[in-house]
Amino acid sequence: MTEQSRAPRLRGGPRAALVFAAAGLLAAGAAVTMATSASAGTTLGASAAEKGRYFGTAVAANKLSDSTYAGILQREFNMCTPENEMKIDATEPNQNQFSFGNADAIVSRCTANGARMRGHTLAWHSQQPGWMQNMSGTALRNAMINHINGVMAHYKGKIYAWDVVNEAFQDGGSGARRDSNLQRTGNDWIEVAFRTARAADPAAKLCYNDYNTDGQNAKSNAVYAMVQDFKSRGVPIDCVGFQGHFNSNSPVTSDIQANLQRFANLGVDVQFTETDIEGSGTAQADNYQRVVQACMNVSRCTGITVWGIRDSDSWRSGGTPLLFDSSGNKKPAYTAVLNTLNGGSPTTPPTNNPPTTNPPTNPPTNPPTNPPTNPPTNPPGQGGCSASVSLQTWTGGFVATVRVTAGSSSVNGWSVGMTLPSGARIVNVWNASQSATSGSVQFSNVSYNGQIAAGQSTEFGFQADGNASTMTPTCSAR
Numbered sequence: 001m002t003e004q005s006r007a008p009r010l011r012g013g014p015r016a017a018l019v020f021a022a023a024g025l026l027a028a029g030a031a032v033t034m035a036t037s038a039s040a041g042t043t044l045g046a047s048a049a050e051k052g053r054y055f056g057t058a059v060a061a062n063k064l065s066d067s068t069y070a071g072i073l074q075r076e077f078n079m080c081t082p083e084n085e086m087k088i089d090a091t092e093p094n095q096n097q098f099s100f101g102n103a104d105a106i107v108s109r110c111t112a113n114g115a116r117m118r119g120h121t122l123a124w125h126s127q128q129p130g131w132m133q134n135m136s137g138t139a140l141r142n143a144m145i146n147h148i149n150g151v152m153a154h155y156k157g158k159i160y161a162w163d164v165v166n167e168a169f170q171d172g173g174s175g176a177r178r179d180s181n182l183q184r185t186g187n188d189w190i191e192v193a194f195r196t197a198r199a200a201d202p203a204a205k206l207c208y209n210d211y212n213t214d215g216q217n218a219k220s221n222a223v224y225a226m227v228q229d230f231k232s233r234g235v236p237i238d239c240v241g242f243q244g245h246f247n248s249n250s251p252v253t254s255d256i257q258a259n260l261q262r263f264a265n266l267g268v269d270v271q272f273t274e275t276d277i278e279g280s281g282t283a284q285a286d287n288y289q290r291v292v293q294a295c296m297n298v299s300r301c302t303g304i305t306v307w308g309i310r311d312s313d314s315w316r317s318g319g320t321p322l323l324f325d326s327s328g329n330k331k332p333a334y335t336a337v338l339n340t341l342n343g344g345s346p347t348t349p350p351t352n353n354p355p356t357t358n359p360p361t362n363p364p365t366n367p368p369t370n371p372p373t374n375p376p377t378n379p380p381g382q383g384g385c386s387a388s389v390s391l392q393t394w395t396g397g398f399v400a401t402v403r404v405t406a407g408s409s410s411v412n413g414w415s416v417g418m419t420l421p422s423g424a425r426i427v428n429v430w431n432a433s434q435s436a437t438s439g440s441v442q443f444s445n446v447s448y449n450g451q452i453a454a455g456q457s458t459e460f461g462f463q464a465d466g467n468a469s470t471m472t473p474t475c476s477a478r
């Protein structure tokens, strides 16, 4: 990948602090408290989830047996992107012979960890198998369609979002498509890829992904025009990924939030998909803070993925661009990211029916700072647990954050029962598994949050369509 210099670094642009209204609710029932805002998480994934977002990493299959790597992966991340294992050369090494072993290993580990998957990538000029590199015209177009169908069928229902097309635009000021064998099959190759992908797995979010598009420039303007055109013509596209590879030639610019927002305003989700920022110490931490804050300030920015775990795992390891050092210790950049996630605004990510005022235009003048105001009056006894709910609501949807607290002894697993408001339907759950999407629902712990020490808490959440009303959770513990 060749990266070109962009605009000189500008620092300290104005940032809008969004304050989100947490619904104030009455305490109901002896073992139930309605908290009014989420508390600070202690891992990247949990902190992002409290704000309705995810925090992910690129995962390499050959590192899953490294216990330090696997431990950090499980502890910190609730989204995974295979770094190379879902690329075209890996999944279809010979034409029409698909190979999913390494990618499956990542999917199964991440799923066991309770994390979701981003699929990367279905149509790209790079990392093509030899047989595809030599193809052109109708044969290549058909091979692309066959590839998308073959890979998406294998992973149907298992992928939150696919990078359907990767890096299709040129760097520099031309705003043109990148020349490639795929581009030479006809300018419509991108929309054909997206239409094929929608039919192959209608539940997957379909993203366009690129680099050097994080700020406003000729390349991101060209992507913007394509997304606008797709939206106007009904070509299915749900999200735009901004890779977020930053270094002194491609610095973090002051307009990344505005750039995310203008794409979001087209009606797509936005994500940082491959973030790494070369540097060290406070300068690096400051840049990470700016990137994460930009996402937190844009309600349709649904998550951030870093491109690897430790500096030694990075494709650019010489630039020490990641959040953990080569021994797996947290770097200052990690702390900056965690603090920024914990300080961020809750997202309001309805995908079907975006609220017209997003987030609420009338935040409370005195947002609750000290939850819960009504601590449990009747803490659970030995072996028990309690649950409390806080809500962020908008017309036609809500995000519920549920805090599960162990009683006077530790618990080894928990289940929370809730009856959803009439007409409400769950569209997304994090840090729990659920028995149903409407009506009476049981939420159970996932592998990493079943154990809670006496008096300690964990949180899970869900987003639902429909209007919120008071819900009374009941908690049972093992």
Ligand code: XIL
Binding pocket: 001, 083, 084, 166, 211, 243, 274, 315
């Ligand atoms: C990189 C991987 O990190 C490397 O291991 C591999 O050798 C080359 O590809 N943009 C993308 C990613 O979309 O797939 C690339 O990943 C980094 C740039």
